[in-house]
Structure formats: structure tokens, C-alpha cells
Amino acid sequence: MIELESEASSYRVGLAFNLKKGIKGSVEDIEAEYDSIDTVMAIKNALESIGCRVELLEADHSFLDKLRQAHVDIVFNIAEGLGGRGREAHIPAILSFLGIPFTGSDETTLCIALDKALTKRLLTSFRILTPKYQLISHEGERIRRDLRFPLIVKPNAEGSSKGISSMAVVDNMEQFKSLLERNFRLYGQPMLIEEFIPGREFTVGVIGNGREARVFTPMEIVYKEDRDGKNIYSFEVKKDYKRYVEYVCPPDLSPELQKKLMDIAAKIYRVLQCRDFARMDFRMSNDNRFYFIEINPLPGLAPGYSDYPMIAEFCGVEYNTVIKMILNSALKRYGMAPVM
Structure with missing residues (x-):
């Protein structure tokens, strides 16, 4: 004890x-x-x-x-x-x-979540919608016939948009092979390829556990320049976000769509057995379907920069309170007295 x-x-x-x-x-x-x-x-x-x-x-x-x-x-x-x-x-x-x-989440959840393909495979068994995808282990591996361009290519086990550049969306086989060769050389790991979903982009934060878990209002990432509908939340964009994007919370969604997105986020949080806090990303297609992209059960907490504290602040929870809530969620899990 x-x-x-x-x-x-x-x-x-x-x-x-x-x-x-x-x-x-x-x-x-x-x-x-x-x-x-x-x-x-x-x-x-x-x-x-x-x-x-x-x-x-x-x-x-x-x-x-x-x-x-x-x-x-x-x-x-x-x-x-x-x-x-x-x-x-x-x-x-x-x-x-x-x-x-x-x-935060335990070692098992963190291992699963960092492996993007493994996470998608698990969540699809719970009927969570995600773009069609394939894990490519070497350059000569053939693409599935049912995958359609444009495709997005990203390292399978990285976070913080690492390995996702402005070139990550490819329109044809020539671009795909060139990017695949580059990524294998630079990142030395299997690549996840998935169909790119045109539409709007959202990120959703969750804090707490069990019945006390709170899903924050979704935050939309709105791009200031339209790249033929192929904008992505790349490393370059995150590094200089004030130049490239605006964050909108609450987003311009109907109450029904917002509730649906929050319900999906809560389900993913439960299925992956996340603890204390997490953040997940979605694309909404032009026919209003939400596609799960990835989850970060160890989201960044840089004040004034990371998405998670931004979401919380939009929802009226200032930074020090977020840190306190995360700590108290963990303390309660272990049967320890929360701080006041």
C-alpha cells in the first residue's frame, strides 16, 4: 500500500x-x-x-x-x-x-493506439467507420484493388503528425511510389495508406473515467486556404498553425450531428479502455458521415499550442484545471483522495 x-x-x-x-x-x-x-x-x-x-x-x-x-x-x-x-x-x-x-492510459492501450492499423482493425470490429486502408510493409507490396485515389500515406506508428507532410496525399501511382520510397527511407517502418476523405476535420477530447467521463465539444480545424479539398493537418500546419488554420469550437454542426460525433468519441474511448484523458481525430465526408482517423491517448499538453488544452479552454476549462482534472481522475481510479 x-x-x-x-x-x-x-x-x-x-x-x-x-x-x-x-x-x-x-x-x-x-x-x-x-x-x-x-x-x-x-x-x-x-x-x-x-x-x-x-x-x-x-x-x-x-x-x-x-x-x-x-x-x-x-x-x-x-x-x-x-x-x-x-x-x-x-x-x-x-x-x-x-x-x-x-x-493516463496503461501500457496496453498506448501500444495499441500508437499502431494506427491495429487500432483501425480493432475499432472496425465494433462498427466504427474508418477509411479503407492497407498496411504496406515494403516498397514492392501491391495496393489492394479496392483502394481508390486520392490516398494518404503516413508512418504507421508515429504521433504528432510525424511523417505527414504537405505531400502526404497522392493522386496517382507515380506519386504514391515516390512518397512510399521516401517514407521508408526516412522513417524505416511500415506505412499506412488509406483513402483520403474530402470534407471537414474535427478533433474531440475526452477527460475522466466511467460515468464521470466528459466528452468536450468537438473542435473543427478550418483551413485558411483550400488545396483542392485536400487539406490535411500536417506537421508543417501544426508547427505554424496560426498561419494555416483557425480553430472553431463549437463547430457549425446541427445538434444531431454534434451529438453523434461525441457519442462515437465516447465509444472509442471505452472500446480502447482509455483512462483519464485522450483526444481523437475525425473527418466528416460530404454526405455527413464521420470517419475515425486516429486517437492519441497521450495527447500533448503544451499550453497555447496543443489541441487538447485548446479544446478544454474553448469549453471553459482553463489550463491548471485540466491538469488537476487529469490528476484527480487517476487518483480516484487508484482509490486515493482527490486534491481539492
């Missing part, structure tokens, strides 16, 4: 993270998933504002030593891991093994 001090607000919280180091590589987005020190400090300050004592635990090769020395009651996890398809599960698996409580 974890021994806690008399006041819940005196929890010692470990903050697990991976930090951007300014590493230069063959691709610009090599550190896209990692956090800046500003984000780490924003979360630290938010936790300290509710009386927690915070230990910074960078999730590098000395993580275990730092964890042993910190004697934390719970870990607030935003660590992305150091490499491999299961990297987001590294820290949760260690914490689960040691019996240390932590925020």
Missing part, C-alpha cells in the same frame, strides 16, 4: 517526460512528439498550484534510478518513450510493474 500524508494536497507527484534536445536528423520532425521545457514547467506549476510537490523525472536511461530516489505517490506521465513501436508504453509498463500509480 502507498502511504500518504494526511492531506491529499501534499502528494509527491513525479512528472515523467521526454525533452526536446534540438537534435538534428534526416527529418525535421525527429523530435515532434517530445515536449519543451516550457510545457514541463507549465504542468509542474499547475500541480504545485494545488499543493503537490513535484519531482521532475526525465524518461531517459537513468529513469529507474531517479524514480527510486524520488519516492513519489503518483506519476503524472507525459513521456513518449525513446524508440520502437511500443515506446509510449515504456514508462507505464515500468510503473505498472513496480505498482506505482500513474495518470
Whole structure:
């Protein structure tokens, strides 16, 4: 059992993270998933504002030593891991093994969700609509005959739009082969190809667990320039979002369509057994059907930049309150007293 001090607000919280180091590589987005020190400090300050004592635990090769020395009651996890398809599960698996409580989804959910094709395969068995797709493991593999251009090509196990450039949507076989060769060379992993869905784009955040889970009002990503209906939320767009997009919340949807989208998001959250918080992306086709694109059960929390805190702010929940809600959701799961 974890021994806690008399006041819940005196929890010692470990903050697990991976930090951007300014590493230069063959691709610009090599550190896209990692956090800046500003984000780490924003979360630290938010936790300290509710009386927690915070230990910074960078999730590098000395993580275990730092964890042993910190004697934390719970870990607030935003660590992305150091490499491999299961990297987001590294820290949760260690914490689960040691019996240390932590925020966010467990290692199994994180492993499944980072594998885009595996997630789609699972969700389609629950009748969640997703674009037709195929996982391509090598350049010579043939495309399914029922897949129709335009197609979008993306690395199968990346987040933060890593590997999704402005060239990701292809219109013919020549473009497809060229992009596939480039992506295999740069990212060294299987590629997910799926039919591109023209239409509108939405992202939906969820916070909490069980009956207390709250689905935030969807946020629409509205592109300032129309690229023949093939706009995508690429790495370039996210990096300079004020130039390329506007965020609209609530979106211009009928009450029926908005409820439908929120219900789908809640179902996906339950099916994948997400915990505490997550964010998922959808495209709405011209015939008003919502297609699931992908989910991030470890969404970015950079204030003023990441989609998740933006959604919450649109819905009247300021940043420090979001951090508190995530922490309290985890504390309640472990039978620990929430902070007030």
C-alpha cells in the first residue's frame, strides 16, 4: 500500500517526460512528439498550484534510478518513450510493474493506439467507420484493388503528425511510389495508406473515467486556404498553425450531428479502455458521415499550442484545471483522495 500524508494536497507527484534536445536528423520532425521545457514547467506549476510537490523525472536511461530516489505517490506521465513501436508504453509498463500509480492510459492501450492499423482493425470490429486502408510493409507490396485515389500515406506508428507532410496525399501511382520510397527511407517502418476523405476535420477530447467521463465539444480545424479539398493537418500546419488554420469550437454542426460525433468519441474511448484523458481525430465526408482517423491517448499538453488544452479552454476549462482534472481522475481510479 502507498502511504500518504494526511492531506491529499501534499502528494509527491513525479512528472515523467521526454525533452526536446534540438537534435538534428534526416527529418525535421525527429523530435515532434517530445515536449519543451516550457510545457514541463507549465504542468509542474499547475500541480504545485494545488499543493503537490513535484519531482521532475526525465524518461531517459537513468529513469529507474531517479524514480527510486524520488519516492513519489503518483506519476503524472507525459513521456513518449525513446524508440520502437511500443515506446509510449515504456514508462507505464515500468510503473505498472513496480505498482506505482500513474495518470493516463496503461501500457496496453498506448501500444495499441500508437499502431494506427491495429487500432483501425480493432475499432472496425465494433462498427466504427474508418477509411479503407492497407498496411504496406515494403516498397514492392501491391495496393489492394479496392483502394481508390486520392490516398494518404503516413508512418504507421508515429504521433504528432510525424511523417505527414504537405505531400502526404497522392493522386496517382507515380506519386504514391515516390512518397512510399521516401517514407521508408526516412522513417524505416511500415506505412499506412488509406483513402483520403474530402470534407471537414474535427478533433474531440475526452477527460475522466466511467460515468464521470466528459466528452468536450468537438473542435473543427478550418483551413485558411483550400488545396483542392485536400487539406490535411500536417506537421508543417501544426508547427505554424496560426498561419494555416483557425480553430472553431463549437463547430457549425446541427445538434444531431454534434451529438453523434461525441457519442462515437465516447465509444472509442471505452472500446480502447482509455483512462483519464485522450483526444481523437475525425473527418466528416460530404454526405455527413464521420470517419475515425486516429486517437492519441497521450495527447500533448503544451499550453497555447496543443489541441487538447485548446479544446478544454474553448469549453471553459482553463489550463491548471485540466491538469488537476487529469490528476484527480487517476487518483480516484487508484482509490486515493482527490486534491481539492
